[in-house]
Amino acid sequence: MSSDHGPDPELLNQQAVDLLNRATASGDTNLLGTCVSLFQNILALTPHHHPHRATRLYNLAESHRARYALTADQADGDRSIAVGRQAVAALHDGDPNAALILGNLAATHLLRYQRAGHPDDLDGVIECGERAIVATGADPNMAFHLSTLATGRLLRFEGTGHLADLDRAIDCGERALAVAPAGSPHRPVTLTNLGTAYWARFGRAGRPADLDRAIGIGEQAVADTGNPHRVTALSNLAVAYHDRFERTGNLADLDRAIAHHEHAVAAAPADAPDGVAYLSNLGMAYQARFDRLGETADLDRAIGHLGRVVAEAPRGHRRFATFLSNLGIAYRARFDRLGEVPDLDRAVTQHEQAVAATPAGHPELAHRLSNLGTAYGARFDRKGDPGDMHRAVGSLEGAVAAIPADHPGRALLLSNLAAALLGRFARLGEVADLDRAVAYREQAVAATPADHPNLAMHLSNLSFAHWSRLGRTGEMSDLDAAIDAGRRSVAATPDDHPDRAMRLNNLANALQQRFAHSGSRHDLDRAVEYHEQAVTTTPNDHPNRATWLSNLGTAYGARARRSGGADFDNAVDLALLALAATPADHPDRPLRLFNLGRAHEARYEHAGDPADLDRAVDLAQETAAAVPADHPDRARHLFNLGNAHRLRFRRTGATSDLDRAVDAAEQAVAATPGDHPRRAGRIYLLGICYTRRWDTGSALDRSRIARLAQDALAATTSPPFDRLRACWAVGRLAYVLDEPHIARSLFDTAVELLPLVAARETSSADHEHRLGANRGLVGETIAVHCALGDPGGAVQAGELGRAVLLASRLALRTPLADLEAEHPALARRLSRVRDALNAPDPPAMAAPGGQVLDVVDRRRRLWAEHDAVLAEIRRLPGLDRFLLPPTWEELRPTATGGAVVLLNAGLQRCDAVVVTADGPPLLVPLPGLRLADVEAWAAELTEATHDAGSFTGELRRQRVLTEVLGRLWDTTVEPVLDAVDRRLRPDDGVLPRVWWMPTGLLGLLPLHAAGHAGRAGALDRVISSYTPTLRTLARAGGRPAATALRRLTVALDRTPGLADLPATAAEAASLHAAHPDMPLLTNEQATAARVTGALSTASWAHFACHAGTNPDTPSEGGLHLHDGVLSIAEIGRHDLHEAELAYLSACSTGHVGRRHADESIHLASAFQLAGFRHVVASLWPLDDSVAAGAADHFYRLMPNTPSADDAAIALHHVVRRLRAEHPGRPHLWASLIHSGP
Template identity: 25%
Template sequence: MSLFMVQNQCKLTNGSRIARKGGSGEKLMILGVGITLFGHLGQAGGPDPLSLVSGADSFRVMLEHVRRLMGAGCENNSHDIKHQLTMCNFRHLRQWITIMYPSSLTLSELIRFTHIKVDAANQASQLLEWVQGRMSETPVGHPDRPAYLVESSGLLGRRYEETGDLKDRDAAIQTTREALELFSAHHPTNKTHVVHPDRPLYLSKLRELLSRRYLKTRNLKDLDEAIHIAQWTLKLISEEDPPDKTPAGHPERRVYLIELSKLLGQRCIETTDLQDLDGAIHAVREALKLLSAEDPLKEMPARHPGRQVHRRLDLSRLIRLLRHKYRITRNLQDLDVAIHTAQEALEHISAEDSPDKTPAGNPEQQEYLTELSKLLGQKYVETSDLRDLKASIKTIEKALNIVSINPESSGSLLPQDGVMSEQVDEIMPAARAAHEGNLTAADRHDRAARLQSLSELLASLYKTSNDPHDMQRSIQHGKEALELTPVDDSYRASRIQQLASCFQLKHSRMGDPKDLQAMHQLYDASFKTQTLPESPEESWRAAISWDYYSFQFQHTHVPAAWVAAFQLLPDILWIGDNLSIRQNTIRRLNLGYATSSATTAWLGQANVPAAIETLEQGIGTIFQQILQLKPDTSELPPEKAKKLQEISSKLYQETTDELSSVASQRKKLLQEIRSQPGLESFLRPKTYKALAQASQGGPVVILSTYSDHSDVMIILNPTSDPVHLQFDNVSREELNAQRTILKELLRRCNVRRRGESVSTRLFGMREGFTTKTTEEGFAELLAWLWMNVVGPVYEALKSNGVTNGRLWWLPTGEFTGLPLHASSPTSQFIHSYTAALGSLLEAYVKKPSKSPPKLSVVAVTHTGPGGRNYLKEVAQEARKIRSVVSDIECLEGEQATPDAVQRQLQDCSWAHFACHGMQDLEVPNKSHLLLYGGALELGTILKMPLSNAQVVFLAACQTAMGDTELINESFHLGGGFITAGFRGAIGTLWSMNDGDGPFMAETVYSELFKLKRQPRASDAAAALHLAVQELRARNVPYERWVPFIHMGI
């Protein structure tokens, strides 16, 4: 008990000393006594937090004395001492604690402060019930009501931390908003019309709640509001300061500046807006000024730990922001500013060091030296100025000497850009000294990290010195680091890979086969560790390096490298990230190139099934992830099946803001499921035997490109071995040339959107282009496809006894978007496309709707006032469909709003869209169909529950053409409808002619619904095949009949 009182009295003494300048020392002293007694009650009152309140009678005298001295409007409600204790003692405790700590204190925080150990969620619930009960008895205009609201907000936030209930988080935000509204100078209950002095504190609470919600949801609206509040708070505290006191005097100003800097820096990461970055830099600079201006820390000695910590953190943040600005601008002036700031930080540390303490003993100096060496190394890369390189060397040397005295840092000492010395003699002694210092460290984790850093350093030295002794020691320290790393440590994989890279470097210089073998063994072991690597992307890059080196020296190891890389994809393309993040990751990884390289590697080993398995993992990855969120759980135990369905539903519908957390729960659950006998392969990549079932309706032809040739893999049927063809005359360059020709032909025809003019379709209008007509251009393009791709495939099918029927194309890479289906001079096959074998399998697994076919028609002639061009044939198209289909629901004109269309789609089995469509190349999931008054986006389509869906006819624009940078993802509207639940889709590679809409619709649906029979989803391909043949028989130009394609079963 006495110790607790002494601890509180010590805190009180510091608080009163700091506040004495403002004349509130005596008040704080009295308040400290109350805090001490309150803490004593907390120790004696048992685990029930409400006992803190119920024992308030014992402190009546103390409370009255505190209230009189503090004079903050605590009214003497003698009938409710609990209320007095809560509203007076807690309120002023927040004022006291604000001076000591950079945050205000709520009721829930006070419980933590008094060291009470109870169930946090239960504690928060009990206190919340009491506070809300008191609030319900407090009149709306009562001055204590805002404080009750803030206490409620704090307790709701505390309970959210413990339970994860999103309702509590959102309620905490809303409650804080209500409190702030009451604090407004213009609120009717505010008789004085003066801003409440606690308003900045409560604004900071709202800012914190919004910024924390942003980190979970990544909703930029929350981040924008948090930034606005931070800026507003700084303005408020500036206005509150009296004329004779500078704004810097507010005790919270530095904290608010740093928080504003953090928020602006975060928004810059999201938007790359340099104004935000400059604002973040300015805010940190202002915060640094406060450490030498009028602020509560001024009276601290220069070497006081609190002052040093603030300055170090602020300087580190400033240097990081300046480095980030340089990375965006690539302006050497920005890099020079970053270098100058790091040098100033070092000078400041040197000035503060006592005469009897060597600079090498200051751990802060090591941090700044390491940062400065990276900056100088980067400048050398840009300028090739040897002076920068020498400065970088000396800086590293100093950092290494600090390591020999302070073995605390575990970070790598090398510049991230790999800039190393050509002056080997200068840096070598520092490395030797660092080695000796590291060997004396006791902590295993830190020691392993330091040894790894030293191994990296010596390997880099070897690149310039060619001294075998340096490489030998690099390998030795790498091994020691590995020995100190537990088998379940997330850093183990990276340390194995670092050691493997050492042997790779050594083999490249010395050519010893033993080193090559060691490299293979280590890389292989790094991808078999028990724990996921700390950075899956770094491991991906290590696998690429392994593949590249193996391709040069030992081809047999290339497939193993790709197996290792592709097994990381689920963690790199984390399902807990939103679609945009995953799409950007695919671009960054260059996944399309990696997939074709891996496929070629397997084919080089004559392992066609493995090539198909690998290719399937690298194409349509996002759509396949979405399909996995609708799993078949019939094999699972009931409780596991139910839990997986619930979690998957949240991720599929994105009904939770905390996608990453829910995704982690799903990953853990899958691990539990796969640990059970017979379920080891549940939701893992399918084997070739399973994938071959996609050919149950007819052969599937898979096309893959490589730099100097193309490969074709044909799955004839579920039981036969796959067929492999290699086309040496079809290179990636040649395919890109054909794609360019197609693009130019479409430009001539002006077929970007349905309903636009095609008046230039027969003339070569572009200067420098051939004078051939577009008809001749299309004919030559289709002839090239027939002669080099489709014709040889037909011959291979014929030699295997397949001469007609259904045929599916699965094009990847540069084959994507080429009209393979239209190149044959005969009509012996009915062509379809699929984005991946997995999506075709899902279509077969899904059962036909038991109810009679119900067709939903969406006909949008125009999109409302100021909308897109009028589509005059859409109304006629709808009439033609009505004439041949009896059970039809049609949304036309103003009825076809996005909400109405979504409702109707959930009930129908067949759907037809006659409207404008738009492909968004920047954000593919924003691609959309233009409806009346709004748009139906691809992202929305993917979340729709379409249990009855069978076939959709997209008589719109570019509904089967995706982003060229996500070429293997098939991220277009047609693919989206299939992923959402439709078993088949009719779409177009480019925009259709508006006048062809009524004819195509009437012909397709007449064939499907002839003799009033119930059509099957698999009938749609034959119906489209017939309609295209009839349209072609009308001698319409190529650009009108070629674009129509069928997808799915």
């Protein structure tokens, strides 16, 4: 239509708008082209100042936008925005179409961003969207404008990571949802985008409420089956469920995620632009389920889907880098499960491409760098290429630098960086890498919520980092932290979790290391248990199985060396299995060879099969050759090589083996940093090798020995056991090289370390095992002091190094009256913790955090509390030496009324030191005594006195005892008593008191009865008693005598499973007849509970029963009662304040085993520890009728008073009478001994 003045623009515009609506509805691009032409013509007819010009520009822009939406022709998109901008510029104040024009321009910017990805378009969305909302008022399109703006802000957050955009996106989305009624065409897209925004904010800030809201909104979006965006909503909901699984560990959420992903993939059109994204998300969900359940079928599905995604997605897809990264993660997971190196190479390639495709500043760059770094690290671990090691650290450092400090994903990146640093430390040995690794993993744990499923992983990783640093620095705080984190990790890991084996392995390694430091068998047993679980829960084809097998083998080896048995074979078998499962080119193969060699070596030392030793040497040589010269583990392999050659030299005498041992040991020491905790162990080996070389007549460089001595003393980061052995070995070397001053310094240090070789929190059995391994040290130390004319130092060494366990227990019994008077609160605190330490160990208990606090941990905490209170006390004026061991000078008054004789047999010399209350200690060299003689006498005596043969045994006992007593007199006792006489000058007719304090195997010999038959001997010159140390004697003498006489008799003539003792009944009846008020427990009445209950009130206790010893664990020996053994450990646990006399008329109650001779762990010492001032015991089994007569005579001689201070004199008379009755049968009278003041 036209007018006289030309076409009517209003009419043309209305026709064009109708045509645009029809073209948009039909998707006819030709019609849209016509619309473009029409609107261009209309605009040509519309003056610039025309009130409808803005609307007509908008119509042209919409025509271009509609065609752009259909054809993706970028020119249309650009033209639409350009014209739209003109329309906005043409708006006048109050224009009713302003909101429509601005809102559609915002939508066009959004469409172009989604097509072309220009960040500037997002700024346009936000600018126009904000203005559209302001201009909208009550416009029914408010929901559309808010939803567009929310989408723009969400997308800009995805590009920049600015949290403010995400918060505003959620605000706009919630407002849009509020104004979009049910059935509104804007509601589905609003729901979809709002759910995505909440999901994104959860990913950025980690708030669980955001994730729950995302899922709730997603369920609404999916429930609308008519939702045109339902496929997207299904995918988004699935991703949210997946993330909630990652946050809570709820498998049901992961199963829901997979189901929704499957539906989204199935429902998406074949040409859907987001189809590959849906498939990628499905692949990652399967990957997550594999990670949780370990089903390889899930992993294969993941790789299949993710591989399709990378193959089908356009290279320009905005998520293509994500697809590459996801595929790399899946390949890495399959490598971790199956160990196929090509999978690892593929993982590295995919991650490299993903990082290359990610621009700087992209919020996903950090995670992609982290994935790449961990893949490099895994390849370094498998192939050993140093380049991968450095690339791993570099990538992960970049990842940590790129992620915001408050990002919830930062914890994982920190932990991954720590893993790379630990790998680099293992290759380069830089302690700074260890420190950084521990710090990062501590940060990772601190940043992870207590209920987060990743906490268990971070705790296990932290445990491993602390354990690794312990291995280099020796810091015990790292060991405690490793065990604590490991326990918490295992406690938080479900039994069916694929990573449980790894976490068990980490905890087991830490416990095994604590066993190595402290000697706790409890820790070793737990380590074996956890290693076994790790092996049994790992599939046979899993690449980590070789590691678990190897570690279990080393644990079996440690247990074999501790207890013997079949574990020696188990250790070899497992090491062989681990080696067979390790590829020839694997960097861990030298470690597998090392462990196998150590297992063969240990089995050789146990069983003596030369084939094991030769195999150990061969493996050590192979291992040492396979390790690079600059590798930090080379020193360990050299040490192993040197030790294997040393053992073969000891077996064959081949000097070639000794030369190789010396060479390897020298290299091992040279390659070990001065502050390395393994340094003392390597110095020990070198000291032994040098000594063996000297023994062969070879010359040694004395200056080198001096340096080695300095090194041994300086190795303070090594465990006490290793330090002791190093000082001992080098001290022996110095002594044979005629350097006694150097030797004395080393020996003294070794003795000072004795109380530390077994940690205080370990069991008595553990203490005894560790201390028994050092038999002979104290004797050699005393000998060096004597060689230097230092008898006082000899006595001090004996005080520090003998009866270590007894001293530690006595320290916990020291009266606190003086402290109570001045500082009652501190006294109560110390008393409480000492009572807890003295009490029996309770069963395992729950600790904060849900883990189990076992007996070792409980005692560690008690000792820590004890030490803290003690330190507080010692800071007070005048209390700086509170409860410190007294010096021998302080203890000298103990000898008042007689002399204490320290008697020692060392490797190089034998001596006695006579200690009296006044005057310096007197050194008495014993040139006629040799250690070899003492060992022979002790062995002969023990065998003879325990020979059960009725006739031949009797003859043997007579012969052996007669010979031993005579030789003891000639070589030892007579010269000592001559010196005692010179010092004490006793009055005629008055026998002096002598307290024998023998070291080592001398403690098995009857010194008090030494002499030749028919001639005056020790019984005729002194009244003898025994004491392990001056301190023990001082405690017994310092305790007040009992104030009341309350007797107890325990007698068993019938004991289940043991021979009858018929004279015991008569012995008990005689005692009871003499003292009818005395409690009497016999046979069935003599149970452990009744006996211990009666002991609590008795001041004099008499035991007539069987007694038993345990040479491996002396504290497990004890009195055989009706219902079992009342052990030495249980007796010693009592603290009886009125206890006065214990008469042990039982078998071997004063006997101590050869291995623990210096520890005096026997029934006599147990009763002294329990509080009895005087104890009568027997060195070997005594005929029960003789024992009964001796007891009867003893009690007849004792005054009927509470005090038993006449016990030594009474027993002296008893023994002399027995000697007179049985002069040719010394085994019947020489066994009875007295301990006490």
